[in-house]
Amino acid sequence: MVNVPEIFGSMVFNDATMKERLPKATYKALKKTIDLGEPLDISVANVVANAMKDWAVEKGCTHYTHWFQPMTGVTAEKHDSFIDPVGDGTAIMEFGGKELVKGEPDASSFPSGGIRATFEARGYTAWDPTSPAFIRDTTLYIPTAFCSYTGEALDKKTPLLRSMEVLSNAACRTLKLFGKDVKKVTSTVGPEQEYFLVDKEYFDQRKDLIFTGRTLFGAAAPKGQELDDHYFGALKTRVKDFMADLDVELWKLGITSKTRHNEVAPAQHEVAPIFGTTNIATDHNQLVMETLKKTAEKHGMVCLLHEKPFAGVNGSGKHNNWSMCTNDGENLISPGKNPINNTQFLFILAAIMKGVDEYADLLRISVASAGNDHRLGANEAPPAIVSMFLGDELEAVVKSIVEDKDYATPGKVPMHLGVDVLPEFKKDTTDRNRTSPFAFTGNRFEFRMLGSAVNIACPNIMINTIMAEELNQFCDEIEKADNKDKAIKELIKKTFTDHQRIIFNGDGYSDEWPVEAEKRGLPNYRSLPEALAHFDDQKNIDLFVKNNVHDEVEIKARKVITLEEYAKTINIEALTMLEMAKQDILPAVSSYVKELTDTALAKKALSDAIPTSVEEDLVTTLSNDLVSFVEKIDTLSEDVVKGNDIEDAQEKANYYHDVVFAAMNELRAVSDEMETITSSDYWPYPTYDELLFGV
Ligand code: ADP
Ligand code: MG
Structure with missing residues (x-):
């Protein structure tokens, strides 16, 4: 029997451990950095480093590593031991603030898209105190950001943190318009992860799986997914044992693994954690992918994270459930009971609509990979065309505002199942739409175009930056208005009217949709090269530069890296x-x-x-x-x-x-x-x- 509360987070230098092991003043200073983004003093770092080391050594660690996410998309680590020779032939275990805060890995063997040709090979890793350190095997892992000597981001985390910061500022500014004094707004994400499991003995006999992660040859099996009998089906013992083991490993790392089930294709499964701060959710998703692979091996299987390991059956994706939450715990994507009267929500919804419409190309680009090309636009998963699904209720709200018509919130209808012993419950006001790339799901948006192997930092950098830009544009306009209430209402109406084309509630897999989308002028980039050509369009460069998320050099570099890859x-x-x-x-x-x-x-x-x-x-x-x-x-x-x-x-x-x-x-x-x-x-x-x- 696993004692879940006891093992949960046992390998994480989390808040509880910090509170227990750090002097009060140090803990308070560190919390200010973590919660409110205040700069960190080196004297604080020294104390934290020492406490971290003691904790890690007690748990059997001999090494530490700055753990980062270079633009390969996978994580990188170089281990250093804690040993410090003291001169008499013996050694002690040492770890100082300087080593915690900064590392200097040689950056020359990571992709930089030309940034290094113009600058130095030296790279730095910088401690990210907002994502907790953790232990794997006998090494203390310290999440870090990775940048070049001249400060250009060489990784996925730096721009993600930048995007979270601009979004927080823009959202706080927005809430001021509604009379709320909020210190910080965090973007939160819950990524659902799909994967395949195959027997290791078979895997080892296939060069294509070994070298590329997908089958390059292979005739269809007589049975595929046509009976729909695998989705949510009973788990085979071997798979169940694997999942049980996986959960334990994830829980130890403080990852809130919550949902597990069989997916549509044979041999396909899903795991989903409870949502959390985007930055941590990103680190955790990387760990989930790595743990899936390691755990599968222990069970004589191989976990395939490729987007399309098999032709003819569904590929694997990731659903990026995204929302924004204030430090007081208010979810800004929650419409409440009466959305038509929830002006703050409608204001934010308008910003999202405008953002998704204006930067549909960037959202498409953020999920582009050779593997994902097999899904997007290939009659499967969401199409390559970005559109938004609002559901019946919100769609009716938007329509009534655009058309100046009255609207009454319908309220939830009780569900009658016709059997007395079954409990009665209230129906949701909106059904689901599985084909939409960017769907409203009650209190969050679900971005469904991600490939299963992608680092979720990329799409979230885009979503956060786009949202920050749109909210700031709105604030610029409203702040200078004399009658703010009136200006807000007018702005909402105008935005809903101007950007209606991005809303699509129909079947995204149908043949009619691409034709209709073209009429609406929505981009449809079927392949990575086609999409990436637009990464450095002037409007996109302007967006990133203005919001300090990427400079122009970084954007051009990222474009080249992705195309080369x-x-x-x-x-x-x-x-x-x-x-x-x-x-x-x-x-x-x-x-x-x-x-x-x-x-x-x-x-x-x-x-x-x-x-x-x-x-x-x-x-x-x-x-x-x-x-x-x-x-x-x-x-x-x-x-x-x-x-x-x-x-x-x-x-x-x-x-x-x-x-x-x-x-x-x-x-x-x-x-x-x-x-x-x-x-x-x-x-x-x-x-x-x-x-x-x-x-
Ligand atoms: P489904 O497959 O029905 O969409 P799952 O339970 O598999 O749902 O996954 C939904 C994901 O959305 C979970 O990770 C969940 O924690 C996350 N989620 C729920 N509320 C929010 C929110 N406000 N912000 C971000 N993610 C959320
Ligand atoms: Mg799910």
């Missing part, structure tokens, strides 16, 4: 395919053809009366397929060689999408066709049947 990812996939095709698939099919040929010849030798048409037909079909297969191999090989010579990042990414990726799909089609008629004794890889149903 895309081209490299496709290049690795193409090379892996070529290796599999030439070394495994071609010889396997050829051997099978030989066996069929031998069989036919043997039959003929025995007697002319024995029919050999079955073998001969198969030999002919497979031989023709092999000719076509080799042609496609040659084309892909040549395409890859050409791609390597392209210098310009945008041009290269475009080429990899238009030419290389297309050639890969053609090669795969021939192989998948051959797989369906080749003896399983000869097929060199575990099949979709085994991968999807083998756990």
Whole structure:
């Protein structure tokens, strides 16, 4: 039996531990930094460092690491031991404020998108006291931000913290208009994480899964997700054991893992924590992904976080539930019982509508990855077009304001199930819409376009910055008005009217929607290269520079990094395919053809009366397929060689999408066709049947 309260947060230097171990004055000073963003004094850092070290050593730690999130999207760590030789051949364990506050890793091997070409290779990590330190194995992990010698952010955390700060300022300013004196507003996030589990023995036999995280070949299994029997289905024992173990590991790290269930596709599952401060939620989501992988291995499985490990069944995403909360605990996205009279909520809703409409491109860009391209715009998960879903109630409120009509809040209707023993409850005023990329879900917005492997910092940097910008624009206008109440009402009405095109309550998967969206002038960027081309559009540069979230150098660098990463990812996939095709698939099919040929010849030798048409037909079909297969191999090989010579990042990414990726799909089609008629004794890889149903 797990004693959950006892293990929860036991590996975290959390508030309770700090309160217990820090002198009162130090604790108070640190809390001011954490809660109100005040600068931290080095004398305070010294005391904190010492207490942290004592705590970590008691728990068996020998090392510490500055833990950061470079632009690779995954986390980075370099361990240093606490030892300090004292001169007589012995050593003590030491850790000072200076080491806590600042680290100097060599930045030269992390992507910088050209920032380093112009500046120095030196990089700094700076302690982020707002995200608590924690222990994994025998190392104390200190969450840090990572920047270049000249202060450019080289990571995902720095801009995230900047965006949270500008949003807080803008939201506090907004609340002043409504007579509220609030010190801090925090953006909060609850990310739902999807993943696949496959048996490690099968995984180890597939180069594509090992090198790229997804299957590059593979014919569909006879059964997919068509029966809808996996979603919320009973958990298999092996999966349940894994999930139980996962929860324990997450709880120890103070991660509020709450919900777990089977997802739509076979072998697909989901885990969701209770929402928290965006910065911590981001660190936690990174830890969730890492813990998923580690725990799966302990159970003889591999966790796939790729957005589309298998063709033909659903891919994996992440739902980013976002809201804003004041330090007094007021959720600013909560409409209350009577939204039509909740002017503050409508004001904020108007800002969100305007922001999502004006910066739809940035939201799309923030979730762009080679893996996510398989989902967005590919008849699955949300489309690549950004739109907003408000639900019936809010939509009616917006409409009544735009059209100057009366509106009465309907109130919640009781749900009658027609059976007396079942409890009665009240229905929500709004149904759900699963296809919308940016959906209102009662007291938060759910941004659903994220890929399962993405670092959630990126989309939240965008959402926070966009919101800060819009709220500040609104404040600029209202603050100078003589009659503020009237100005606010007019502004809400005007914004709702001007930005109605972003609202879409229909089916986002339907064929009609892209046509309709185009009429409305909404962008539809189907691929990463197409989307990224707009990252440094002037309006976007202006947004980031004005709000001090990114300078122009950072934006251009991030664009180049993302484009380069895309081209490299496709290049690795193409090379892996070529290796599999030439070394495994071609010889396997050829051997099978030989066996069929031998069989036919043997039959003929025995007697002319024995029919050999079955073998001969198969030999002919497979031989023709092999000719076509080799042609496609040659084309892909040549395409890859050409791609390597392209210098310009945008041009290269475009080429990899238009030419290389297309050639890969053609090669795969021939192989998948051959797989369906080749003896399983000869097929060199575990099949979709085994991968999807083998756990
Ligand atoms: P569903 O799949 O039904 O959307 P889940 O329970 O799987 O819901 O996940 C919902 C997520 O939204 C959880 O992480 C939850 O904590 C989070 N959430 C709830 N309220 C808020 C809020 N105000 N701000 C941000 N996230 C929230
Ligand atoms: Mg869910």
